[in-house]
Amino acid sequence: xxxxxxxxxxxxxxxxxxxxxxxxxVVLFVAMALFAPWIAPADPIKLNVTQxxxxxxxxxxxxxxxxxxxxxxxxxxxxxxxLSIAVTSVGMAGLAGLILGMIAGFGPRWLDAIxxxxxxxxxxxxxxxxxxxxxxxxxxxxxxxxxxxxxxxxPAYARLIRAQTLALAGADFIVAERAMGASGTRILLRHMLxxxxxxxxxxxxxxIPVVIMLEAGLSYLNLGVRPPTPSWGNILYDGYTSLRSxxxxxxxxxxxxxxxxxxxxxxxxxxxxxxxxRLKGRGHR
Amino acid sequence: xxxxxxxAGICVDLQSGGWxxxxxxxxxxxxxxxxxxxxxxxTLGLVGESGSGKTTLARAVLGLQPTSAxxxxxxxxxxxxPADFHAIRRSTALMFQDAAASLSPRMTVGQAVIEPFAIxxxxxxxxxxxxxxxxxxxxxxxxxxxRFPHELSGGQARRVGVARALALKPALVIADEPxxxxxxxxxAEILNLMADLKDRHGLSYLIITHNLALVRHVxxxxxxxxxxxxxxTGPTRQIFAAPRHPYTRxxxxxxxxPDPRRRRRDLAIKGEIPSILRRPQGCEFHTRCPVAKDIxxxxxxxxxxxxPGHSVRCHFPETHDKGG
Numbered sequence: 001x002x003x004x005x006x007x008x009x010x011x012x013x014x015x016x017x018x019x020x021x022x023x024x025x026v027v028l029f030v031a032m033a034l035f036a037p038w039i040a041p042a043d044p045i046k047l048n049v050t051q052x053x054x055x056x057x058x059x060x061x062x063x064x065x066x067x068x069x070x071x072x073x074x075x076x077x078x079x080x081x082x083l084s085i086a087v088t089s090v091g092m093a094g095l096a097g098l099i100l101g102m103i104a105g106f107g108p109r110w111l112d113a114i115x116x117x118x119x120x121x122x123x124x125x126x127x128x129x130x131x132x133x134x135x136x137x138x139x140x141x142x143x144x145x146x147x148x149x150x151x152x153x154x155p156a157y158a159r160l161i162r163a164q165t166l167a168l169a170g171a172d173f174i175v176a177e178r179a180m181g182a183s184g185t186r187i188l189l190r191h192m193l194x195x196x197x198x199x200x201x202x203x204x205x206x207x208i209p210v211v212i213m214l215e216a217g218l219s220y221l222n223l224g225v226r227p228p229t230p231s232w233g234n235i236l237y238d239g240y241t242s243l244r245s246x247x248x249x250x251x252x253x254x255x256x257x258x259x260x261x262x263x264x265x266x267x268x269x270x271x272x273x274x275x276x277x278r279l280k281g282r283g284h285r
Numbered sequence: 286x287x288x289x290x291x292x293a294g295i296c297v298d299l300q301s302g303g304w305x306x307x308x309x310x311x312x313x314x315x316x317x318x319x320x321x322x323x324x325x326x327x328t329l330g331l332v333g334e335s336g337s338g339k340t341t342l343a344r345a346v347l348g349l350q351p352t353s354a355x356x357x358x359x360x361x362x363x364x365x366x367p368a369d370f371h372a373i374r375r376s377t378a379l380m381f382q383d384a385a386a387s388l389s390p391r392m393t394v395g396q397a398v399i400e401p402f403a404i405x406x407x408x409x410x411x412x413x414x415x416x417x418x419x420x421x422x423x424x425x426x427x428x429x430x431x432r433f434p435h436e437l438s439g440g441q442a443r444r445v446g447v448a449r450a451l452a453l454k455p456a457l458v459i460a461d462e463p464x465x466x467x468x469x470x471x472x473a474e475i476l477n478l479m480a481d482l483k484d485r486h487g488l489s490y491l492i493i494t495h496n497l498a499l500v501r502h503v504x505x506x507x508x509x510x511x512x513x514x515x516x517x518t519g520p521t522r523q524i525f526a527a528p529r530h531p532y533t534r535x536x537x538x539x540x541x542x543p544d545p546r547r548r549r550r551d552l553a554i555k556g557e558i559p560s561i562l563r564r565p566q567g568c569e570f571h572t573r574c575p576v577a578k579d580i581x582x583x584x585x586x587x588x589x590x591x592x593p594g595h596s597v598r599c600h601f602p603e604t605h606d607k608g609g
Contacts, residue, residue, distance in 0.1 A: 172386035179347050180449075181374035182404045194391045 012274035019270020025263025029256070032076050033083040042070035044077040045228045053246045062252045065235070066242050071252050074230040079256060081231045085142060086211040089149035094204045096150065097157025098197070102188055104158065105165025116162075119155035127152045131218060140223045149211050157200060164196040198275045206268035209261035216257055232257050287361040288322040289456060289489050290346065295319045295355035297341055297513075313562055315341050316513045319355070325456065328483070328490040330500030330521065332536070333510035334558050339493040340382075342510070343459045346491075347374055360456070375405055378450030382462040385442035388434035394420070394445050395430030401452040419448040423478060440471040447478060451486070459491045464499060476503060497540050501525055506594065509533050512561060512569045515588065519595030529591060529602040531574050568600065576601055 013019040032039065041061070048068035056063045062072035104115040131148040138144045168174055168191075177187050212232075218224030219233025220240075227234055232253050239249030297316040316338045323329050331339050344350035346357055348370030357364045359373045381387035388397050395416040402409050409415045417427035423444040434442065443463070450458050463479065464472040480503065482488060494500060500507055501521060508518040509532065517530040528534040535554040554573050559565055565572050571581040580600055588598045 172381050172383055173389045175344075175349060176379065176381060176387040177389070177400075177404075178349055179344075179374060179379040180401050180404050181371050182400075186404065191389050 009271075009274045013267075013270045016270045016273060018266045019274065022263050022266025022268075022270055025259055026267050029079050029083060029260050029263060032079040034080075036076045036080045040070075040073035040076045042073045044069060044073040044230045046070075053242070055246070055248060056252075063246065063248050065238050065246070065249060071235070071249065074235055075232070075252060075256055077230040078232045078235060078253070079260075081142075081225055081229060082212045082215055082260070085145055085149075085215050085225075086208045089146040089211055090153065090204050090207050092146070093150040093153040094157055094200060097154045098161050098193075098200060100154065101158035101161025102165050102192060102196070105162040106169060106184065106188055106192065112162075115158070119158055122151060123155035123159075125152070127214065128217075131214065132223070135218070135223050140218070140226065142225055145215055145218060145224055149214065153207060153211075157203065160199060160203060161196055164199060165192055168192055168195055202268050202272045202275065205264055205271055209264040212257065212260055212264075288358075289325040289327075289360060290321075290323040290491070291358040292319060292321045292342075292346065293356050293358070295342070295345055295357065296353045297338070297345055297350060298353045311562075314513060314564070315561065316345065316352075319510075319513075319515050321508055321515070321518070323457070323489055323491060325489055326483075326487055327506065328492060328504045330504030330507045331491060331493045331510065332495065332497065332500055332507055334495060336512075336558055336561065337510040338513040339510055340461055341513075343379065343461060343491065343493055346459065347377060347379060375453060376455050377457040377459060378453070378455040380446050380450050380458060380460040380463060382465050384446035385434050385437060385439070387446060388442065388449075390434055392434075393430060394432050394434070394437070397434070397445060398430075398449045398452055401449060405453065407453070419452055420445075422451060422482070423448045439467050440474065443467065443471075443475050444478070447475070447482070451482060454486060455488065457489045457491065459493070461493045462496075463492060463494070464496065465494075479503070497536060509536070512558065512564065514569060514598065516570065516599070517595075517597045519592075519597075523592070523595055529595075529597040530570075530599045531576050531601075531603070532570050534603065535575070568598075570599075576603070 013023060046069065048064070051060075051064050051068035052066055054060050054064040054068070060070050060072065062070075062075060065071055065074070100115055100119075104112045104119075127148075130152055131145075134148050134151075135144055138147070174187060174191060177191055182191075215224055215231065216233035216236065219231040220237045221233075222237070224233055225231040235253035236250060236257075239246065239251075239253055243250060295316055296314065296318060298312045298314055300312060319338075319342060321329065331342065333339050341350055345352050348364065348367070357373075359369075359377075362369065362372075364370055364373055388394070389400075392400070395413065398416050398419045399409060399412050402415070413430070416430045420427060420429055425441065425444050425448070429437075429441070429445075434445075437445065458479075460479070464475060467475065476499070479490065483490065490503070492500060492504060504521050506519065507521050507524050509516050509524075509530065511532050517524065517528065517533045524533060525537060528537055532554070539553060554575075556573050559569070559572055567583045568574070568577070568581040568586055571577040574581065578601070584600070586598050586600045588596050589602070590596045591602060
């Protein structure tokens with residue numbers, strides 16, 4: 001796509017209030033994650049038992065937890081944990097889905113049949129159940145989380161890409177490429193790829209909050225990120241156990257979870273509207 | 286002299302439906318025993334109704350459609366493996382019926398016309414200049430190179446298709462309905478352009494169309510397809526002056542005439558082309574033939590030669606009738 005095309009997608013996204021709001025939230029969380037060591041007011045894992053259960057104040061803007069750690073810093077570093085897991089796993093799953101989907105859609109029929117069977121078997125497993133099973137076998141941790149997310153989400157991405165590829169395979173411009181003598185690799189990379197990634201990007205952006213939630217959920221159950229690494233799920237759990245003495249903890253950990261979910265979902269929906277060819281040209285023609 | 290392209294006994298069969306669908310798994314004969322020669326510098330018009338297999342034949346020539354029997358020879362060499370088809374794709378260009386759809390939607394016109402060089406790893410010193418040169422050859426301004434396919438008119442897209450077809454200086458251009466969906470004036474422009482380029486580059490054309498007026502003007506020879514079978518082939522002038530197959534006669538008679546009273550209603554073809562899934566017994570055309578007799582329902586006629594380069598597949602090739 002030309003730079004002009006990119007500009008109009010961004011323009012359409014910014015013109016849509018929900019999309020702009022989503023983008024702003026996402027940029028905020030990404031900035032938090034990237035620059036966590038510089039913007040966090042304190043060390044997120046430094047204990048200070050004399051300062052435990054401090055309600056929000058000027059010293060600790062979001063208060064402290066049962067071990068006296070600064071909650072705002074833990075939230076900021078929690079963004080880093082949540083986003084790095086979500087982006088890594090969704091990115092890896094997206095890439096694997098893209099490659100497998102294009103192979104299934106463009107390759108020989110027997111390979112397609114095998115891949116579709118694998119996708120269907122994998123996607124018939126409920127995510128949480130599957131996650132628990134894998135954690136039981138491999139043990140909890142960041143790597144396990146990423147593995148679960150990749151295994152569970154690859155089928156959806158691969159199926160989307162496969163359908164797009166199949167639809168394109170009979171298109172005149174693809175037949176024209178073949179008639180000109182183009183190799184399969186060239187057709188896949190230069191002509192299929194740019195035309196199938198759009199919908200995948202939207203789906204990936206909408207799946208990031210799902211993974212953030214899964215990470216928080218598993219960490220809440222003590223099956224995800226190992227303490228003392230800050231995670232929104234850990235903080236939520238700590239808040240839950242001390243709900244009576246420090247009710248603000250649950251709120252402080254829940255808020256970024258809600259906002260990041262909203263942000264990525266709005267961004268995904270905004271992107272979908274901005275990239276949808278049927279809506280293209282709306283408002284600037 | 287060996288013909289540029291020589292097709293002998295080509296058959297194409299397809300599997301109908303999946304093996305679970307009713308009547309599925311049956312082999313359907315799309316093209317049967319097609320033999321054609323095309324000499325260098327010659328224009329061959331391939332005529333037939335929708336579903337007669339014209340486009341399938343073009344795709345089979347380029348190896349885009351697997352054949353179940355027969356041989357294709359290009360410049361005297363048999364095409365049998367992927368490497369051979371790669372070679373014929375290098376020196377043959379296919380122009381699509383829907384020119385705009387045959388251009389990659391996210392590539393500019395400039396990139397599209399240069400694409401053949403990239404595919405065949407042929408270096409171009411100055412891509413921009415080469416694109417402009419190719420566009421100029423089809424009468425398009427160089428600014429057009431920055432456009433995307435969806436920004437082109439039908440005639441412009443067609444010209445871009447011609448420009449891309451010419452990029453590698455092909456020996457043969459296969460044009461699928463080169464004038465379909467264009468205004469009459471634009472049709473004429475495209476045909477004149479194709480004729481100019483033929484003279485300039487010594488091209489051969491295989492023109493696929495249902496438009497008789499078109500082949501009458503541009504083709505040296507005509508081949509008429511009906512339900513995947515060659516029913517008549519011969520020099521254009523001869524076929525139009527004295528069509529021998531009743532189907533050819535009906536097609537010619539159905540052509541609009543300046544004087545409507547001269548139109549032959551007795552030769553009008555009745556009904557629709559039969560489904561290829563249920564081929565009629567005997568002669569395929571007997572269900573619609575104005576002169577069919579008993580033998581036509583039981584025995585399929587063979588292709589018989591009537592004169593130099595003129596052959597017909599009919600039990601009763603008419604000789605006396607001058608075809609309207």
